[in-house]
Amino acid sequence: MAKTKSKHRLALVGTDSLRGQEIKNILAQKKLPAFDIELFDPDVKENFSKLTQFKKEPMVVHRLEPGALEGKDLVFLAADAKTSKEMGKLAEAGRFKAIDLSETFNDREDVPLLVSGVNDDSLKTAIPPLLANPHAVTIILASLFHRIIPKFGLKRAVSFVLRPVSAFDDPGIQELASQSVALLNSSVPKTKVFKEQIAFNILSHTDALDSDGFSVLERRLVAEIRRVLGRPEFPLVLSIIQAPVFHTYSVMTYFELKDEAESADIEGLFKSAPFKMTPFRTSCEATPLKVSGKDEIFVGQVKREPDNPRAFWIWLVADNLTRGAALNAFDLARKILGAETR
Numbered sequence: 001m002a003k004t005k006s007k008h009r010l011a012l013v014g015t016d017s018l019r020g021q022e023i024k025n026i027l028a029q030k031k032l033p034a035f036d037i038e039l040f041d042p043d044v045k046e047n048f049s050k051l052t053q054f055k056k057e058p059m060v061v062h063r064l065e066p067g068a069l070e071g072k073d074l075v076f077l078a079a080d081a082k083t084s085k086e087m088g089k090l091a092e093a094g095r096f097k098a099i100d101l102s103e104t105f106n107d108r109e110d111v112p113l114l115v116s117g118v119n120d121d122s123l124k125t126a127i128p129p130l131l132a133n134p135h136a137v138t139i140i141l142a143s144l145f146h147r148i149i150p151k152f153g154l155k156r157a158v159s160f161v162l163r164p165v166s167a168f169d170d171p172g173i174q175e176l177a178s179q180s181v182a183l184l185n186s187s188v189p190k191t192k193v194f195k196e197q198i199a200f201n202i203l204s205h206t207d208a209l210d211s212d213g214f215s216v217l218e219r220r221l222v223a224e225i226r227r228v229l230g231r232p233e234f235p236l237v238l239s240i241i242q243a244p245v246f247h248t249y250s251v252m253t254y255f256e257l258k259d260e261a262e263s264a265d266i267e268g269l270f271k272s273a274p275f276k277m278t279p280f281r282t283s284c285e286a287t288p289l290k291v292s293g294k295d296e297i298f299v300g301q302v303k304r305e306p307d308n309p310r311a312f313w314i315w316l317v318a319d320n321l322t323r324g325a326a327l328n329a330f331d332l333a334r335k336i337l338g339a340e341t342r
Helices: 018-029 081-092 136-152 165-184 216-229 263-270 322-336
Strands: 008-013 035-041 051-054 057-063 074-077 098-100 130-132 156-163 236-242 249-256 275-277 297-304 311-318
Touching (some): 008 081, 018 051, 018 165, 018 322, 035 051, 074 081, 074 322, 081 098, 136 156, 136 236, 136 263, 136 297, 136 322, 216 236, 263 275, 263 297
Parallel strands (some): 008 035, 074 098, 098 130, 156 236, 275 297
Antiparallel strands (some): 051 057, 156 249, 249 311
């Protein structure tokens, strides 16, 4: 008699965070090898005191007790940085395998930082105990440059990033919503998360700046992209602008190729997943409103400089919670659990 294959034992820590909610939804909707999952939150004080839904069924959110994750095949860490750091140490000690979505380990060179389809081939031969899920902008731009470099080479790139308020989790969303309501009712908006009013406004920066005018996050993202691409000297400059939108990163990138190319050549690079090439000459589909909640990186306009056949502009929009976070972790999980799409 054939043996019944056992189910994978999964866990999610941090069901209330935006990334935690999104990975829970994706696990409920998309195909993964047979699995059982347990949910945990660091704020749960008593077991059976908190309920949520999974696949339209009620599910208990457990208290995160010592040993609760012991022996799990894979754990998604989506809680606060302190909790993720504690659980990450347990994963590194061999207690279980984990993917961290909180960006707690992104600056650690000894923790693999992987973008699905770009630098995840190592998972075919060895599974590290702990993986770091990159920042949404790293996922978007590493995927872009990964398509361009092998075909045409790249001399340099400059990216302007429009950041959504959900990058600041629920407090950012609530501040934009409450400020919008206040202004429409002729009231004075309150500011807490952002230094200035964000509703109906654009902020050139929200973080402290170094002597050259760049923020820690801007420097970190360039380092992340270089690391994912395996190119320490990759010629990239990046600037973040805070936009008054709830979800999705919108990125305008200027790049110069080593070899000449036509616009059609560049457009042809982005006709397969995770990209979606839009008919930008006849419509305007690559917008935060239309892309929010979608799985793909939407490609809008591709422009070639008329006086330089090697210089292009490209417009990209991707949801920061789906493709920019949870879907990348899900794709890595499929490979870890032996379910990579054939």
